[in-house]
Amino acid sequence: MALASRIASKSKLLYGGSQMLLQKEFAVPVRHFAKESGQSGLPPLKGDQMLKNIYLEVKNKFETAVGILRKEKITIAPEDPAAVAHYAKVMKTVREKANLLSESQDIAASIDIETQDIPDARTYLLTLKEIRTKRGLTDDLGAEALMIDALDKIEKDLKKPLLRNDKKGMDLLLAEFDKINKKLGIQKEELPKLEEQLELKIAKAQLEELKKDVVEAMETQKKREEFKDEPESVDVKTLDIRNFL
Secondary structure, eight states, rough: OHHHHHHHHHOOOOHHHHHHHHHHHGOOHHHHHHHHHHHHTTOOOOOOHHHHHHHHHHHHHHHHHHHHHHOOOOOTTTTTTHHHHHHHHHHHHHHHHHTTTOHHHHHHHHHHHTTTOOBBBBHHHHHHHHHHHHTTOOOOOHHHHHHHHHHHHHHHHHOOOBBBBBBHHHHHHHHHHHHHHHHHTTOOHHHHHHHHHHHHHHHHHHHHHHHHHHHHHHHHHHHHGGGTTTTOOOOOOOOGGGGEE
Protein backbone atom coordinates (compact mmCIF):
# COMPACT_ATOMS: atom_id res chain seq x y z
CA MET A 1 0.00 0.00 0.00
CA ALA A 2 2.99 2.30 -0.19
CA LEU A 3 2.01 3.75 -3.54
CA ALA A 4 -1.61 4.11 -2.47
CA SER A 5 -0.59 6.05 0.62
CA ARG A 6 1.81 8.28 -1.29
CA ILE A 7 -0.67 9.06 -4.03
CA ALA A 8 -3.48 9.78 -1.61
CA SER A 9 -1.43 11.88 0.78
CA LYS A 10 0.17 13.97 -1.98
CA SER A 11 -2.79 14.61 -4.24
CA LYS A 12 -5.97 13.90 -2.29
CA LEU A 13 -7.12 12.16 -5.45
CA LEU A 14 -9.99 10.48 -3.66
CA TYR A 15 -11.41 13.77 -2.49
CA GLY A 16 -13.32 14.29 -5.73
CA GLY A 17 -14.55 10.72 -5.65
CA SER A 18 -15.73 10.95 -2.08
CA GLN A 19 -17.57 14.16 -2.81
CA MET A 20 -19.43 12.37 -5.59
CA LEU A 21 -21.20 10.43 -2.86
CA LEU A 22 -22.69 13.71 -1.70
CA GLN A 23 -23.18 15.77 -4.88
CA LYS A 24 -26.42 14.21 -6.03
CA GLU A 25 -27.99 14.21 -2.59
CA PHE A 26 -27.63 17.98 -2.26
CA ALA A 27 -28.84 19.15 -5.67
CA VAL A 28 -31.60 21.48 -4.48
CA PRO A 29 -34.39 22.19 -7.00
CA VAL A 30 -34.92 25.92 -6.35
CA ARG A 31 -38.27 25.94 -8.12
CA HIS A 32 -39.47 23.16 -5.84
CA PHE A 33 -38.13 24.98 -2.77
CA ALA A 34 -39.96 28.17 -3.74
CA LYS A 35 -43.13 26.21 -4.46
CA GLU A 36 -43.06 24.58 -1.03
CA SER A 37 -42.60 27.97 0.60
CA GLY A 38 -45.66 29.32 -1.14
CA GLN A 39 -47.78 26.32 -0.10
CA SER A 40 -46.87 26.66 3.58
CA GLY A 41 -49.24 29.58 4.07
CA LEU A 42 -46.36 32.00 4.55
CA PRO A 43 -45.47 34.80 2.11
CA PRO A 44 -43.30 33.52 -0.77
CA LEU A 45 -39.59 33.91 -0.11
CA LYS A 46 -37.68 36.36 -2.26
CA GLY A 47 -34.11 37.05 -3.26
CA ASP A 48 -31.42 36.84 -0.62
CA GLN A 49 -33.66 35.36 2.07
CA MET A 50 -34.58 32.36 -0.10
CA LEU A 51 -30.93 31.78 -1.02
CA LYS A 52 -29.91 32.09 2.63
CA ASN A 53 -32.52 29.54 3.70
CA ILE A 54 -31.43 27.15 0.94
CA TYR A 55 -27.79 27.52 2.00
CA LEU A 56 -28.54 26.85 5.68
CA GLU A 57 -30.71 23.84 4.84
CA VAL A 58 -28.11 22.31 2.54
CA LYS A 59 -25.32 23.03 5.06
CA ASN A 60 -27.17 21.22 7.84
CA LYS A 61 -27.99 18.25 5.61
CA PHE A 62 -24.41 18.08 4.36
CA GLU A 63 -22.93 18.07 7.86
CA THR A 64 -25.35 15.33 8.93
CA ALA A 65 -24.46 13.22 5.89
CA VAL A 66 -20.71 13.64 6.33
CA GLY A 67 -21.03 12.66 9.99
CA ILE A 68 -22.61 9.35 8.96
CA LEU A 69 -20.19 8.68 6.09
CA ARG A 70 -17.21 9.18 8.40
CA LYS A 71 -18.39 6.22 10.49
CA GLU A 72 -19.14 3.78 7.67
CA LYS A 73 -16.58 1.89 5.56
CA ILE A 74 -17.70 1.92 1.92
CA THR A 75 -16.03 -0.68 -0.26
CA ILE A 76 -15.68 0.47 -3.87
CA ALA A 77 -16.66 -2.87 -5.41
CA PRO A 78 -19.73 -2.58 -7.68
CA GLU A 79 -19.19 -6.21 -8.75
CA ASP A 80 -19.80 -7.39 -5.16
CA PRO A 81 -23.53 -7.64 -4.25
CA ALA A 82 -22.69 -7.38 -0.55
CA ALA A 83 -20.73 -4.15 -1.09
CA VAL A 84 -23.57 -2.72 -3.20
CA ALA A 85 -26.15 -3.65 -0.55
CA HIS A 86 -24.05 -2.06 2.21
CA TYR A 87 -23.54 1.11 0.17
CA ALA A 88 -27.29 1.32 -0.50
CA LYS A 89 -27.97 0.85 3.22
CA VAL A 90 -25.51 3.60 4.18
CA MET A 91 -26.98 6.03 1.67
CA LYS A 92 -30.49 5.20 2.89
CA THR A 93 -29.37 6.06 6.44
CA VAL A 94 -27.88 9.31 5.12
CA ARG A 95 -31.16 10.22 3.44
CA GLU A 96 -33.25 9.39 6.50
CA LYS A 97 -31.05 11.23 9.00
CA ALA A 98 -30.51 14.25 6.74
CA ASN A 99 -34.14 14.29 5.59
CA LEU A 100 -33.24 13.77 1.94
CA LEU A 101 -35.34 12.24 -0.80
CA SER A 102 -34.90 8.61 -1.83
CA GLU A 103 -34.22 7.94 -5.50
CA SER A 104 -37.87 7.06 -6.07
CA GLN A 105 -39.03 10.16 -4.19
CA ASP A 106 -36.57 12.32 -6.10
CA ILE A 107 -37.85 10.95 -9.41
CA ALA A 108 -41.43 11.63 -8.29
CA ALA A 109 -40.48 15.21 -7.37
CA SER A 110 -38.80 15.70 -10.76
CA ILE A 111 -41.87 14.36 -12.52
CA ASP A 112 -44.10 16.73 -10.55
CA ILE A 113 -41.96 19.75 -11.39
CA GLU A 114 -41.27 18.94 -15.04
CA THR A 115 -44.81 17.89 -15.97
CA GLN A 116 -46.99 20.30 -13.99
CA ASP A 117 -47.62 22.56 -17.01
CA ILE A 118 -48.10 19.78 -19.58
CA PRO A 119 -51.73 19.78 -20.81
CA ASP A 120 -51.91 16.52 -22.81
CA ALA A 121 -51.34 12.87 -21.93
CA ARG A 122 -48.98 12.08 -24.83
CA THR A 123 -46.47 14.83 -24.01
CA TYR A 124 -46.70 13.75 -20.37
CA LEU A 125 -45.75 10.16 -21.21
CA LEU A 126 -42.94 11.27 -23.51
CA THR A 127 -41.61 13.51 -20.73
CA LEU A 128 -41.65 10.55 -18.34
CA LYS A 129 -39.53 8.67 -20.87
CA GLU A 130 -37.06 11.57 -21.06
CA ILE A 131 -36.75 11.67 -17.27
CA ARG A 132 -36.14 7.91 -17.16
CA THR A 133 -33.49 8.14 -19.88
CA LYS A 134 -31.70 11.02 -18.16
CA ARG A 135 -31.62 9.00 -14.95
CA GLY A 136 -29.99 6.07 -16.75
CA LEU A 137 -32.91 3.75 -15.97
CA THR A 138 -33.99 1.02 -18.36
CA ASP A 139 -37.53 -0.04 -19.21
CA ASP A 140 -36.86 -3.77 -19.06
CA LEU A 141 -40.54 -4.67 -19.04
CA GLY A 142 -41.43 -2.58 -22.07
CA ALA A 143 -44.11 -0.74 -20.08
CA GLU A 144 -43.67 2.56 -21.93
CA ALA A 145 -44.53 1.08 -25.32
CA LEU A 146 -47.60 -0.57 -23.83
CA MET A 147 -48.73 2.74 -22.28
CA ILE A 148 -48.34 4.54 -25.60
CA ASP A 149 -50.36 1.78 -27.29
CA ALA A 150 -53.06 2.25 -24.65
CA LEU A 151 -53.07 6.00 -25.27
CA ASP A 152 -53.32 5.42 -29.02
CA LYS A 153 -56.37 3.25 -28.40
CA ILE A 154 -58.09 5.84 -26.17
CA GLU A 155 -57.37 8.74 -28.55
CA LYS A 156 -58.64 6.70 -31.48
CA ASP A 157 -61.94 6.16 -29.65
CA LEU A 158 -62.10 9.82 -28.60
CA LYS A 159 -61.09 10.98 -32.10
CA LYS A 160 -58.92 13.69 -30.51
CA PRO A 161 -55.79 14.13 -28.35
CA LEU A 162 -56.37 13.21 -24.71
CA LEU A 163 -56.00 16.17 -22.35
CA ARG A 164 -55.09 15.61 -18.72
CA ASN A 165 -58.07 17.64 -17.53
CA ASP A 166 -60.44 15.30 -19.40
CA LYS A 167 -61.55 13.25 -16.40
CA LYS A 168 -63.58 10.71 -18.37
CA GLY A 169 -60.80 10.15 -20.89
CA MET A 170 -58.12 9.91 -18.19
CA ASP A 171 -60.20 7.39 -16.26
CA LEU A 172 -60.34 5.24 -19.38
CA LEU A 173 -56.57 5.53 -19.80
CA LEU A 174 -55.88 4.66 -16.17
CA ALA A 175 -58.12 1.61 -16.53
CA GLU A 176 -55.95 0.53 -19.48
CA PHE A 177 -52.85 1.11 -17.35
CA ASP A 178 -54.31 -1.18 -14.66
CA LYS A 179 -54.64 -3.89 -17.31
CA ILE A 180 -51.00 -3.35 -18.29
CA ASN A 181 -49.89 -3.66 -14.65
CA LYS A 182 -51.75 -6.96 -14.34
CA LYS A 183 -50.25 -8.19 -17.61
CA LEU A 184 -46.75 -7.35 -16.40
CA GLY A 185 -47.41 -8.80 -12.96
CA ILE A 186 -47.02 -5.47 -11.17
CA GLN A 187 -49.07 -5.13 -7.98
CA LYS A 188 -49.30 -2.20 -5.60
CA GLU A 189 -48.27 -4.50 -2.75
CA GLU A 190 -44.96 -5.11 -4.51
CA LEU A 191 -44.06 -1.43 -4.94
CA PRO A 192 -41.83 -1.31 -1.81
CA LYS A 193 -39.90 -4.31 -3.15
CA LEU A 194 -39.58 -2.70 -6.59
CA GLU A 195 -38.36 0.51 -4.96
CA GLU A 196 -35.74 -1.46 -3.04
CA GLN A 197 -34.58 -3.08 -6.28
CA LEU A 198 -34.36 0.36 -7.87
CA GLU A 199 -32.24 1.67 -4.98
CA LEU A 200 -29.84 -1.29 -5.37
CA LYS A 201 -29.62 -0.65 -9.10
CA ILE A 202 -28.84 3.02 -8.48
CA ALA A 203 -26.32 2.13 -5.76
CA LYS A 204 -24.45 -0.19 -8.12
CA ALA A 205 -24.37 2.47 -10.86
CA GLN A 206 -23.02 5.05 -8.40
CA LEU A 207 -20.30 2.69 -7.19
CA GLU A 208 -19.33 1.94 -10.79
CA GLU A 209 -19.03 5.66 -11.49
CA LEU A 210 -17.03 6.20 -8.31
CA LYS A 211 -14.69 3.31 -9.16
CA LYS A 212 -14.16 4.67 -12.67
CA ASP A 213 -13.33 8.15 -11.36
CA VAL A 214 -10.89 6.83 -8.74
CA VAL A 215 -9.10 4.51 -11.17
CA GLU A 216 -8.75 7.31 -13.73
CA ALA A 217 -7.40 9.65 -11.06
CA MET A 218 -4.83 7.09 -9.89
CA GLU A 219 -3.72 6.30 -13.43
CA THR A 220 -3.26 9.99 -14.16
CA GLN A 221 -1.33 10.51 -10.92
CA LYS A 222 1.01 7.55 -11.54
CA LYS A 223 2.16 9.17 -14.78
CA ARG A 224 3.73 11.97 -12.82
CA GLU A 225 7.53 11.85 -12.65
CA GLU A 226 7.70 11.18 -8.92
CA PHE A 227 5.65 7.97 -9.24
CA LYS A 228 7.16 6.48 -12.43
CA ASP A 229 9.40 4.05 -10.56
CA GLU A 230 6.63 2.71 -8.35
CA PRO A 231 5.71 -0.87 -9.44
CA GLU A 232 2.74 -1.30 -7.15
CA SER A 233 -0.80 -1.45 -8.54
CA VAL A 234 -3.53 -0.31 -6.19
CA ASP A 235 -6.83 -2.15 -5.77
CA VAL A 236 -9.56 0.45 -5.23
CA LYS A 237 -11.31 -1.94 -2.84
CA THR A 238 -8.49 -1.37 -0.35
CA LEU A 239 -8.97 2.40 -0.24
CA ASP A 240 -10.90 4.05 2.57
CA ILE A 241 -12.61 7.21 1.37
CA ARG A 242 -13.47 8.20 4.95
CA ASN A 243 -9.94 9.60 5.17
CA PHE A 244 -10.78 12.18 2.52
CA LEU A 245 -14.12 13.51 3.71
